[in-house]
Amino acid sequence: MKVTLRDKISKETLEELYVQQGRSIGEIAKLCGCGYGSISRLMSEYGIGKRSSKQGLALHFKRNTNFDVEFFKQESPEFFYILGLWASDGCVTKDGGLKLTMCDIDVVEWVKERIGYKNKVFVRIPTGFQNAKTTYTLTFYNQEVAGIFEGYGIVPNKSLTIKFPNIPRQFIHDFIRGVFDGDGSISVGVRSDNGARTQSFRIVSGSLDFVKGIERVLEEELNVRGNKISADKRGAGVYEYRVSRRQDVAKIAAWLYQNDAFGMKRKKEKMLQVLSDARQERRYEVGKAV
The missing domain is CATH 1.10.10 (Arc Repressor Mutant, subunit A)
Structure with a gap:
């Protein structure tokens, strides 16, 4: 038989x-x-x-941890910088999925090394879209790490509702540097009418509370007075915090990159140039405005 x-x-x-x-x-x-x-x-x-493919993927990562879970359990400058990246450019799903997608490979590779990520970085090369950029993504699943992020307000569908989290003061500049690398920009130019240099530090978010938190921290830590928070005309429901006073932008640069802290290469270079120019013009010296 x-x-x-x-x-x-x-x-x-x-x-x-x-x-x-x-x-x-x-x-x-x-x-x-x-x-x-x-x-x-x-x-x-x-x-x-x-199981659905999503459930299967989550179970696979649960059984085959592809990163260093312990990294996320220790408070450190690197952890809070990465937390800032996730607050701006990352996402968390209800089933414990965590994903970070960025256009700058230097940041993604740095994060990969710090968290001991063992899988390949997913690369998406856009086709058919003008000016679209290649993106790089890290993905992993872990309910414990998702819970740690949730404690700082990084939850599913956070974009419009995220609150500015309670960050230890010694790490607050690391967190904001991460946010800046995710959803910030620095522009440097010259006025056409008189040739004067212009500088503008900018962070945007879909959450007004989050932007107000950044404004409050920079006022308390650096006595920086930014422009009035406004709705970004290029995106409905997006709020913008901007600092245009040159000596204030230099203060922010010195504060964010103290001790030669890691940051996105293209933004860090521009911010340090702002600081160098200010010191040469004696508008900023030894950590103080002059």
Whole structure:
């Protein structure tokens, strides 16, 4: 009498492997010496529900941790910088997924190294869109790390509702530097009427509370007075905090990049040039405005 797959694998055994142990269909097929399709059909015959691709991915990362979880449990300048990146350019999902997507590979590679990320960076090269940029993405799943982020207000669908978090004072400049690298800009120019140099430090967010938090911190820490917070005309519901006074922009540059802290290469270079110009013009010296 021919032995069938049903004879070899009972419903109870298949449920134990797939549901209780969390093994994939492919793993079970390899264990039983048969094909993927055979196990898939047997599950259907037994009425065992299959995981969605999203659930399967989450389970895979749970069983195969692809980063250093301990990194996120320690307060450090690097952690709070990365937290700032996630507050601006990252996202968290309800099932514990964490994703960071940026256009600057130097930042993504730095984060990858710091958190011990073992997987490849996903690269998306846009096609058919004028001026669209290549993006680089890190993705991992971990409920514990998602819970740590949630404690700082980084939750699913945070863009319009995120509150400015309670960050230890010694790390607040690291956090804002991360936010700046995610959703900030620095522009330097020359006025056409009189040739005077112009500088503008800018951070945007969909949350007014978050932008007000940045404004409050820069006033308290540096006595910087920015322009009135306004709605960005280029995006409905996006709020903008801008500092245009040159000596104030220099103060921010010195504060953000103290001790030669890491930052996005193109923004850091421009901010340090602002600081260098200010010192040469004796508008800023040894950490104080003059």
